[in-house]
Amino acid sequence: MTAAIQITNVEKSYKSLKALGGVSLTIEEGEFFGLLGPNGAGKTTLISTIAGLIRPDSGAVAIHGHDVVTDFRQARKKLGVVPQELVFDPFFTVRETLRLQSGYFGLKNNDKWIDEVMDNLDLTGKADVNMRALSGGMKRRVLVAQALVHKPPVIVLDEPTAGVDVELRQGLWKFISRLNREGHTVVLTTHYLEEAQAMCQRVAMLRAGKVVALDTMSALIRRIAGSQLIVHLASGALPPSLRHLVAHDEQDAHDAHDARRQDSHRYSLRVNDYAEVEQILAKLREAGAVIGEMQLKQADLEDIFLQIMDGGAL
Amino acid sequence: MNFAAKFVSVGFQTLLYKETLRFWKVATQTVAAPILTAMLYLLVFGHVLEGRLEVHPGVSYTAFLIPGLVMMSVLQNAFANSSSSLIQSKITGNLVFILLPPLSHWEIISAYVLASVVRGVVVGLGVFVVTVWFADLSFVAPLWIAVFALLGAAILGTMGVIAGIWAEKFDQLAAFQNFLIMPATFLSGVFYSIKSLPPFWQAVSHVNPFFYMIDGFRHGFFGQSDISPWTSLAIVSVFFAVLATVAVNLLKRGYNLRH
Numbered sequence: 306m307t308a309a310i311q312i313t314n315v316e317k318s319y320k321s322l323k324a325l326g327g328v329s330l331t332i333e334e335g336e337f338f339g340l341l342g343p344n345g346a347g348k349t350t351l352i353s354t355i356a357g358l359i360r361p362d363s364g365a366v367a368i369h370g371h372d373v374v375t376d377f378r379q380a381r382k383k384l385g386v387v388p389q390e391l392v393f394d395p396f397f398t399v400r401e402t403l404r405l406q407s408g409y410f411g412l413k414n415n416d417k418w419i420d421e422v423m424d425n426l427d428l429t430g431k432a433d434v435n436m437r438a439l440s441g442g443m444k445r446r447v448l449v450a451q452a453l454v455h456k457p458p459v460i461v462l463d464e465p466t467a468g469v470d471v472e473l474r475q476g477l478w479k480f481i482s483r484l485n486r487e488g489h490t491v492v493l494t495t496h497y498l499e500e501a502q503a504m505c506q507r508v509a510m511l512r513a514g515k516v517v518a519l520d521t522m523s524a525l526i527r528r529i530a531g532s533q534l535i536v537h538l539a540s541g542a543l544p545p546s547l548r549h550l551v552a553h554d555e556q557d558a559h560d561a562h563d564a565r566r567q568d569s570h571r572y573s574l575r576v577n578d579y580a581e582v583e584q585i586l587a588k589l590r591e592a593g594a595v596i597g598e599m600q601l602k603q604a605d606l607e608d609i610f611l612q613i614m615d616g617g618a619l
Numbered sequence: 620m621n622f623a624a625k626f627v628s629v630g631f632q633t634l635l636y637k638e639t640l641r642f643w644k645v646a647t648q649t650v651a652a653p654i655l656t657a658m659l660y661l662l663v664f665g666h667v668l669e670g671r672l673e674v675h676p677g678v679s680y681t682a683f684l685i686p687g688l689v690m691m692s693v694l695q696n697a698f699a700n701s702s703s704s705l706i707q708s709k710i711t712g713n714l715v716f717i718l719l720p721p722l723s724h725w726e727i728i729s730a731y732v733l734a735s736v737v738r739g740v741v742v743g744l745g746v747f748v749v750t751v752w753f754a755d756l757s758f759v760a761p762l763w764i765a766v767f768a769l770l771g772a773a774i775l776g777t778m779g780v781i782a783g784i785w786a787e788k789f790d791q792l793a794a795f796q797n798f799l800i801m802p803a804t805f806l807s808g809v810f811y812s813i814k815s816l817p818p819f820w821q822a823v824s825h826v827n828p829f830f831y832m833i834d835g836f837r838h839g840f841f842g843q844s845d846i847s848p849w850t851s852l853a854i855v856s857v858f859f860a861v862l863a864t865v866a867v868n869l870l871k872r873g874y875n876l877r878h
Contacts, residue, residue, distance in 0.1 A: 353878075356719055357718070357719075357877065358715065358718055358719070358877055358878070359877065359878050360873060360877055360878070377721065378721040378723070379721070380721075381719065381720060381721040382721050384719075386719055388712075388715055390712050390715075392711060392712035392713045392715060392716075393711075393713060394708075394711075394713045394716065395711075396640070396641045396644050396645075397637075397640075401640075405633055405636075405637050405716075406716060406720070407633075408629055408630065408632065408633025408634075408636070408637075409630050409633055409634065409716070409717070409720035409721075409722060410630070410720050410721065411628060411629045411630050411721070412629065413629050451716065
């Protein structure tokens with residue numbers, strides 16, 4: 306089966322800055338794929354390369370087997386991109402904007418689908434309103450609608466929920482999930498890691514223009530070192546035998562005997578599995594410590610992200 | 620599939636429609652204002668110079684001036700349409716809506732240039748309608764009028780595409796317009812015949828392509844011109860071919876558009 310997006314050793318530099326340093330990725334048809342990384346990691350450069358807005362110095366990108374440079378017509382027909390910047394044409398209404406975008410993709414008389422997209426993005430009431438008169442959130446919805454107006458099999462969303470309210474996020478994800486279930490491939494970049502964790506089946510993490518992690522979401526979370534047991538001692542102290550389990554930053558604070566810290570009896574202890582929890586509790590009881598509050602926090606995408614971006618290995 | 624659908628893509632038609640609708644939505648600024656400006660030129664220059672100059676035998680100065688003003692309006696507005704649309708889209712970022720779809724560089728340039736021709740011709744017709752009452756005009760060779768109006772508008776529309784692609788800020792586009800287009804238009808014989816100039820400035824005028832557009836256009840009205848309309852047509856056609864090649868090449872390379 307042809308990959309939805311095939312990225313092969315793509316490099317791109319701006320003078321001395323290497324924005325992409327040999328990125329290779331294969332995104333299969335029907336995947337919900339997350340592209341994550343801090344600002345400046347190269348996510349938008351990579352997306353712009355996929356969209357044909359940036360031409361790579363070397364390497365190639367193909368959408369459903371069509372090269373984005375040499376076979377750009379077929380490649381672009383299969384791609385819908387929601388750009389990160391909140392851009393719009395101030396001369397037109399929402400409906401005019403969507404009809405024009407539809408026409409650019411060679412589709413006439415596309416009002417039935419345009420109406421459906423507007424309905425799903427709660428834009429119907431604004432159909433005849435000029436783009437200038439819309440709020441930021443509404444403009445974002447129109448950007449999403451523009452990307453979907455030609456029913457592309459591959460949808461790329463570059464931070465689609467930046468600065469928008471909860472209602473839009475929920476509505477947007479519901480609609481995008483439906484499209485994904487119907488077979489559309491979705492590529493998402495976002496700074497909201499909980500969104501990526503909830504939506505994406507597979508994730509690539511970029512750092513300084515290179516892919517530093519690539520796996521399914523569940524495998525990534527399994528690979529990070531354990532979870533955290535957070536205990537607040539009502540009385541007593543943490544026995545020396547458990548000191549090595551305290552997270553480094555907390556250990557430093559406790560070692561400094563900072564009396565001003567209100568949570569000086571609160572400890573985050575690393576645990577690899579549930580059996581260790583029982584051993585820790587037993588040691589606390591032996592030391593005469595009384596637990597006031599306790600919480601077991603599972604590792605999440607944010608922990609993985611921070612660990613990788615700090616230069617750690619999984 | 621009918622002939623039009625086969626050879627004129629929906630993408631091209633849509634972009635042409637969008638570029639035409641764009642200027643029509645602000646017609647006060649893009650159509651009415653330049654018509655008023657041309658009218659003021661006619662009133663001022665016609666009032667001052669009528670009866671003092673006879674550029675061609677049997678042709679009053681006002682009658683001579685009207686085709687010049689019509690053509691000047693056609694040229695300036697054709698340039699303004701494509702250049703302002705492109706620079707606005709680049710600066711506001713909405714050019715991405717043109718760059719993401721499967722539009723070829725031929726479709727893009729054809730749509731921008733044709734929309735420029737439409738605006739140039741609409742404004743030119745407007746100027747003609749409000750000024751024609753001030754003089755007895757003849758129409759000796761209407762085909763020359765149409766040929767030079769359309770070709771001139773297409774040339775300036777193409778120059779607008781080049782300027783719009785090249786410029787990265789409004790200031791650069793204003794420089795292109797004020798230091799190149801405006802002097803070339805004013806010094807092309809809109810207000811005078813170059814035969815009235817000293818030999819040196821006559822020679823300078825002959826390297827100005829705008830002169831041939833206006834002289835050929837005027838020939839269609841009076842059957843008289845500074846040089847043969849066939850010579851003008853040949854020079855203007857070559858100029859158009861060169862500009863079109865440059866513009867297509869810039870778009871194909873993605874110069875200042877696809878980084």
